[in-house]
Amino acid sequence: MPAVSSQPEESGLPAGVIHDLGYRPYGGPRLGEGPVAWAFFLTGLRNTYGLGRSARSKALPMILLGLMLLPALILVGVLVQAKNLLDLDEQIVAYSTYPLTTQLLISVFVAAQAPALISRDLRFRTITLYLARPMRRAVYVLVRLASLTVATFVLIAAPLLLMYLGGLLADLPPGRETGRFLGAVVGAILLAACLAGLAALVAAFTVRRGLAVAAVIVVLLVSYTVVTTIQGIAVGSGHEVVGEVAGLFSPYTLINGLQVFLFDSPDATPTPPDGTAMGLLYVVATALTILGAIGGLLLRYRRVES
């Protein structure tokens, strides 16, 4: 509201001022909630990769990004060099399988960065400063979540893009590759949203230093280990339905199953969802995970005093 804020200066009579030290007040345009939220989103996104932070904060995310890209680079190299030799006519590892293969790196990234974005504001009470700006509580939560989701998406999708470009250069059929790649990108968006939502929720409840990292890792790693154990046993003993239901309980297997159902991607788990009913259950579970995490976060921040 430029008109309001510049009024005291125009009239020359300071209103409601306890001490007038004679400093000139800011009389320029004041941006509203939208630009504040956008700037906050960009800062959060840059911070997850350590940009604008110390060199030590850059090390972990950049190393993880490098490690994510390395296998993709090798796969592309093999594809380009040995396409005719090995008689390959598609990607060596499917786009939808790649996040599952590298789930350890993605988990470490999310676990390391979610507390950096979420817990620190609560621990050092910087959140009061943010909430003092014209940005509402709900917007603060959603923007923080958006930063984390986009950062995770970049980590997951960067190697997929590399593989896609390499595949095109290696003369794989462009139409089919584009379709599969776009399906995998949708999967990457949903996976990033699920992981970021869960990690942010856990981080918002564990303010203590270091503990949030451990808690996120425990949730992601233990759920994935348990699910793969159950699926392995289920397929070995002929109880496929149990394995399919178990797949709902880890973000990685959930999103992979979703991609199998929606885009007919090659399955990376022993028991992908079989049939429309189970596929729809995967869709519902994905929506519930994302929306539930957002709802939980909003509830949690209602109790934070500003």
Place this chain on the structure above:
Amino acid sequence: MRPQTISRTIVRLGAQSIFGRWRGALLFVLPVVLIGLSILVRGLIGHEEMGARHALDGLGLTVIVPLVALLATSGLLAPEIDDGSISYLLAKPISRHTIVASKLVVAAGCVLAFAAVPVLIAALILRPSYALGFALGALLGGLAYCSLFAFLSVLTRHAVVVGLIYLLVWEGLLGGLLDGVRWLSVTRWSAAVVQEIADISLVDDLPLWYAVPALAVVVVGGAWVTGRRLRGFNLTGDE
């Protein structure tokens, strides 16, 4: 006055700091998951060896035990170093080794209660003949991890992250890919103890005469090095 090796006050305070707030909840979740999985597997395939191997080795020994040790140990020393209150403890006329030993007693209790006993129960559910071996392996492995993580938490302020990366990359990723890692891997040493007692094959070519002394060296050596490090300890700021 003769120097005591365990200070009961520190043990009591340590137990309180572990079960304060959310850390305790996480510690309770892990055994519940393990036992729940065991009941499910038992319902699916009964007493078969494959299920017991997946649940007890794949989840229990390689995931639950190190995580319980990490959570317990990181709740003992790191928060005090973090908020600076360790200086009050260090200012007391107590040997630094006594402090470390007392803290590790609490961590060992946690490993016993939240890792070894749940593994024992899970093994009894899945395959009773494995019970003793896995419980002992879990206990010894957990103790070694506690010493290791205690040392990490006086070495760096990012002990939890470093510990997790060590677990995931060295014990998990590289341990699965490279066979040579077994000579320097706590999980595989404890697996060697398990297979000696429980008639199950977990690691190839890792003799017991190497595994048990290696575990003992890590437990005792880790505790001693931690105490030594605490003697010349200085508080540093964040980043």
